[in-house]
Amino acid sequence: MALIVHKYGGTSMGSTERIRNVAKRVAKWSRAGHQMVVVPSAMSGETNRLLGLAKELAPGRSDDDHNRELDMLAATGEQASSALLAIALQAEGVQAVSYAGWQVQVKTDSAFTKARIESIDDARVRGDLEAGKVVVITGFQGVDEAGNITTLGRGGSDTSAVAIAAAMKAHECLIYTDVDGVYTTDPRVEPDARRLSTVSFEEMLEMASLGSKVLQIRSVEFAGKYKVPLRVLSSFTPWDIDLQEEAKSGTLITFEEDENMEQAVVSGIAFNRDEAKISVLGVPDKPGIAYNILGAVADANVEVDVIIQNLSKDGRTDFSFTVHRNDYAKTVDLLKDKVLPTLGASDIVGDTKICKVSIVGIGMRSHVGVASKMFRVLSEEGINIQMISTSEIKTSVVIDEKYMELAVRALHKAFDLDQPAS
Amino acid sequence: MALIVHKYGGTSMGSTERIRNVAKRVAKWSRAGHQMVVVPSAMSGETNRLLGLAKELAPGRSDDDHNRELDMLAATGEQASSALLAIALQAEGVQAVSYAGWQVQVKTDSAFTKARIESIDDARVRGDLEAGKVVVITGFQGVDEAGNITTLGRGGSDTSAVAIAAAMKAHECLIYTDVDGVYTTDPRVEPDARRLSTVSFEEMLEMASLGSKVLQIRSVEFAGKYKVPLRVLSSFTPWDIDLQEEAKSGTLITFEEDENMEQAVVSGIAFNRDEAKISVLGVPDKPGIAYNILGAVADANVEVDVIIQNLSKDGRTDFSFTVHRNDYAKTVDLLKDKVLPTLGASDIVGDTKICKVSIVGIGMRSHVGVASKMFRVLSEEGINIQMISTSEIKTSVVIDEKYMELAVRALHKAFDLDQPAS
Known part of the structure; x- marks a missing residue:
């Protein structure tokens, strides 16, 4: 009772x-x-x-x-x-x-x-x-x-x-x-996806934020x-x-x-097709770049996800980030109108045909080499990685949208998610 | 303001x-x-x-x-x-x-x-x-x-x-x-019905309770x-x-x-086709009859409207009342089962083809002869009155349902309700 x-x-x-x-x-x-x-x-x-x-x-x-x-x-x-x-x-x-x-x-x-x-x-x-x-x-x-x-x-x-x-x-x-529960990935993409009998709160949080709705x-x-x-x-x-x-x-x-949890290092493969990538090219590399660019974006109430700043070369750098696709046009316009003129950057380019694929697992905290295994698997499939973002229990990559299913299936298999938990 | x-x-x-x-x-x-x-x-x-x-x-x-x-x-x-x-x-x-x-x-x-x-x-x-x-x-x-x-x-x-x-x-x-307001009677029954620009609260109360919804x-x-x-x-x-x-x-x-009210003695003619009449015949005329009959009816949650007890003759009397038509069958059954055997009455008879027609007017308080004028008008039309009930500002009669429209129109005309207020 x-x-x-x-x-x-x-x-x-x-x-x-x-x-x-x-x-x-x-x-x-x-x-x-x-x-x-x-x-x-x-x-x-x-x-x-x-x-x-x-x-x-x-x-x-x-x-x-x-x-x-x-x-x-x-x-x-x-x-x-x-x-x-x-x-x-x-x-x-x-x-x-x-x-x-x-x-x-x-x-x-x-x-x-x-x-x-x-x-x-x-x-x-x-x-x-x-x-x-x-x-x-x-x-x-x-x-x-x-x-x-x-x-x-x-x-x-x-x-x-x-x-x-x-x-x-x-x-x-x-x-x-x-x-009927939380799966190792979306069964519509990977028919061998398996229902997890338990999942940690942190993993669930990452999966939910990554679009497992x-x-x-x-x-x-x-x-x-x-x-x-x-x-x-x-x-x-x-x-x-x-x-x-x-x-x-x-x-x-x-x-x-x-608790008696499943011992897999990676618990699931999440993915998200709702994002678009925006790059500001040739930005003078000085303090305040990120703030100048993303401050304006935040003021317009646009949420930013993955953020990458390239290594500087000849005093200039490229700055890339992803936003929700619905905010893509608005954000590009905003940057062209307000940020490009004052920042002295050379151009704004974007790509809506991308997707984000992530491996999520609480076991990643204590296991080294998980991210590099992910990169190897994708490379073996000939998939080019455009952006990388990591957290304690998640590694995300941004890739060409057309490789999404391939990437999800390859990673699902490589991390043994199609096998019953030990 | x-x-x-x-x-x-x-x-x-x-x-x-x-x-x-x-x-x-x-x-x-x-x-x-x-x-x-x-x-x-x-x-x-x-x-x-x-x-x-x-x-x-x-x-x-x-x-x-x-x-x-x-x-x-x-x-x-x-x-x-x-x-x-x-x-x-x-x-x-x-x-x-x-x-x-x-x-x-x-x-x-x-x-x-x-x-x-x-x-x-x-x-x-x-x-x-x-x-x-x-x-x-x-x-x-x-x-x-x-x-x-x-x-x-x-x-x-x-x-x-x-x-x-x-x-x-x-x-x-x-x-x-x-x-668009309160009328002297239902315009669907009397096309000459007139909208009242004012009506007293007491009259409105009587009209509402009489079915002017x-x-x-x-x-x-x-x-x-x-x-x-x-x-x-x-x-x-x-x-x-x-x-x-x-x-x-x-x-x-x-x-x-x-207030500057219309001075008509009668303000409106109300009517109600939703009632049925029940009569208990040959009841021994002794104290407690009304309670014996209506107590049982009230216990069954049936509301009673008009109540008439006839003059006694040879120690026996007839007792009549009206209820809502939806309660008619239930009430007759109840009386036959529970009241008739103990009361020593001779029979229960009923009629669902009745209606109640009422003249309503706050002026009736101070004018004599209003009720008798109503009875005369109905008599001139050859309409038999089955029951009468009066209050300070209302006189109601129960008549055969088929005379309802005739009664309403005759009374509407007799009390000058088709004429603009003076």
Whole structure:
């Protein structure tokens, strides 16, 4: 008997039939003696429907007053699905009650449409759990100091579930989703990709930030900060499968290195096709280059990922970085208009046909030669590396987009990711 | 410059195009220098859609836990439309903010799905008004002492608007709806029916309770209790008609008798086809009959309207009353099973083909002979009166349903309601 948090995504809540299945699954856990807190997303499509109406009324607007109202509007989707789930649970003969974020004091800052959770007051929830009730709490939303409704941004229900699990010191937070766990790489690219039964928090963080969109990255950060055991598992298994089996399915994201973890040096191959490369050529090599170039980019609210400054030659250097493809044109224009004239650089060139491929593994901390093995494998396949970026548990390379599948498959095989864990 | 409350029904909020029209109308009032509070209903169809989902999940349920969740669910409709209206107002260049019931402390009791407003804390709203903002407040809902969301029942947005107008001592509460005011009778029955420019609160109360469904009856009670000047007017006039003209349109419901009111003795003819008559025949005439019969009916949660006890003859009497047609069969069965055997009555008979026609007028208080004129008019038309019920400002008769239109038209003409007010 433990306190368990379940989170169900919009697809799992997509119809009354599916909501009924969620209720049956939760009822099974409750009847097994667990104290259950459930965090559902809005029914799939609902948030888009609501925001679509707002867009019809005020296209292109995004000031603070407007965003406050968007949050007021979007928050209704989760409130409705939470009430529906409580109703479905009651119909299954389980006592249940639903709460909006403000009712259990999910306190956030006031950054409307992308607020951050600051605290949760769990007294009311504990009272209900003690009384034998299943507690449904709206995901995605909270309330600021002034009593305004806030939302956490897309995917925010994951973060809500983790924050609630952290505040309540839950035994485990189970994220039910439309994938059945975290894989060594995307199975659509490498059919031999294998589901990981455990993955470390740091690896998950790198994989999430590299485009493995299993979990919202902020939910993983939150889980890491508060050491919430987090499990990603499928909501499409039959609701009545054996509870012990279900409790061990999917992928567990762990925080303790001495746990019985898979001993592979590299846990997964991540990739990202959403970036573009920009190079500023012939920059006079003097202090302040990086700031002059990237300061202007940051002021335009463009996020920069990989950054490379070449060795200087004849007092001049080349400076390259990657941005999201959507920001590519805007960034090139900005540099040409504002930076090129004052910096005395010779030219701006760019390439949108690139991709980033990364090997991720907590074992890389204590193993030397992992990066060089990566470079060797790519060289053997005749793939030219354009940029390199490393961290403690990750090595990323930027390569020509057309080699992406080849690189992922070669690395997956070279690091034995197609073999069952020892 | 005054504090004005506008209330818009679901039809007026039925699409983004209509919401935009509401915003333009409110912006016109705001720009004319008025402090504006707006109470919108949910977009038409939305409440039914949400409650339909709940019904799929838990058909036929209505306990307290279930009703709490229904309120949580249904309240989202008004929250969404309020946010959308604030967004539309901002797009019109008007500063606007929306609040859910709990955010401005619309406190109610805990009777889920049919709660009653107890108080409203207007401090936050006043602050916004002083700062030049239009304030949108969700109708239909509030929050109970324990912080649960409650709803006021169908049509509750009218009551919300009146309660807010009362709490804020608004100059006037304007109820925009799909009819353009209160008529002397239903224009579908009597084409010569005339719109009343004013009607007294007591008359409105009688007309509402008699089936003139212009306003929710509780909102009229509320308006009477707190003397809120209430105007019913059309939301289908163009938004840009002259404000002075709009401010005088529709029907004003007044509370002060010395106002410049229309001097007609009878203000309107109301009718109701939803009732059925039940008679208990040959009841021994002894104390407690009414209680024995109606007590059992009340215990079954059936509301009784007109009640008649005939003169006793040979120690026996007949006892008749009307109930809603939906309760007719249930009530007859109940009486046959439980009351007939113990009461010693001879039979139960009933009639569902009846209707109730009423003349309503505050002038009846000070004029004699109004009721007898009604009876004479009906007699001249050959209409037999089955039951009579009177109050200070109303006389109702129960007649055969087939004479309803004839009775309404004859009375409308006899009391000069087709003539313009003097």
